[in-house]
Amino acid sequence: MRNTARWAAAFGLTAVAVCGPLTGAAVAAPDAAPASLYAPSALVLTTGHGGDAATAAPEHAVTLSCAPGASGTHPAAAEACAELRGAGGDLNALKARGDVWCNKLYDPVVIVQGVWQGRRVSYERTFGNTCERDATGGSLFAF
Numbered sequence: 001m002r003n004t005a006r007w008a009a010a011f012g013l014t015a016v017a018v019c020g021p022l023t024g025a026a027v028a029a030p031d032a033a034p035a036s037l038y039a040p041s042a043l044v045l046t047t048g049h050g051g052d053a054a055t056a057a058p059e060h061a062v063t064l065s066c067a068p069g070a071s072g073t074h075p076a077a078a079e080a081c082a083e084l085r086g087a088g089g090d091l092n093a094l095k096a097r098g099d100v101w102c103n104k105l106y107d108p109v110v111i112v113q114g115v116w117q118g119r120r121v122s123y124e125r126t127f128g129n130t131c132e133r134d135a136t137g138g139s140l141f142a143f
Contacts, residue, residue, distance in 0.1 A: 041066040041081075041089075043114035043121060045074070045143065047133075053111055053124055062143045067117070079139035089116040091123045094136050102131035110141060 042065040050056025063072035066081035074080050087093040091112060110133050112123040127133040133141045 040115050041084075041117050042072075043112055043116065045141065046111045046113070047130075047141075047143075048111070049107055051108055051126060056108070056111075060143065064114075064140075075143055076139040083138050083140045084116065089119070089121075091121070091125070094138075094140070096132065096136045097138070100131070100135035102129060102135060105129050110137075 042063065044061055044063055046058050046061040048056035048058040048060075062074045064074040064077055064080055065071045066077075066084060070077035070081040083094070084091075105128075107129040108126040110125050110127055112121060114121050127136065
């Protein structure tokens with residue numbers, strides 16, 4: 001139950017941090033000029049160990065914004081944004097590299113929440129371990 005509460009708190013804060021700035025545009029005057037020419041692309045990537053978000057304890061989280069330029073607390077924001085653009089923002093389209101060999105130790109991880117080019121993103125994937133996660137996400141999940 002404590003892990004569920006931690007995830008709920010983490011996602012609640014994530015929603016406020018990522019979606020909070022988006023609400024201003026919804027209540028702006030109809031004749032107001034757009035604040036940006038780019039659709040919002042801001043994600044919060046969280047890793048934790050467990051079979052799913054309800055049972056995993058969040059261990060680390062970073063922010064990633066890709067429009068108009070790469071920014072956030074992600075250590076390789078430019079590379080991560082390039083990978084996302086290459087996949088068309090579809091996290092399910094990211095494929096594991098064939099040149100990486102990972103052990104079979106089961107220690108599952110990863111969750112992504114936010115907005116990509118104006119569309120809400122809620123992605124949860126249980127990788128076998130961090131090696132499989134890093135082989136699939138490249139720079140995106142390496143934090």
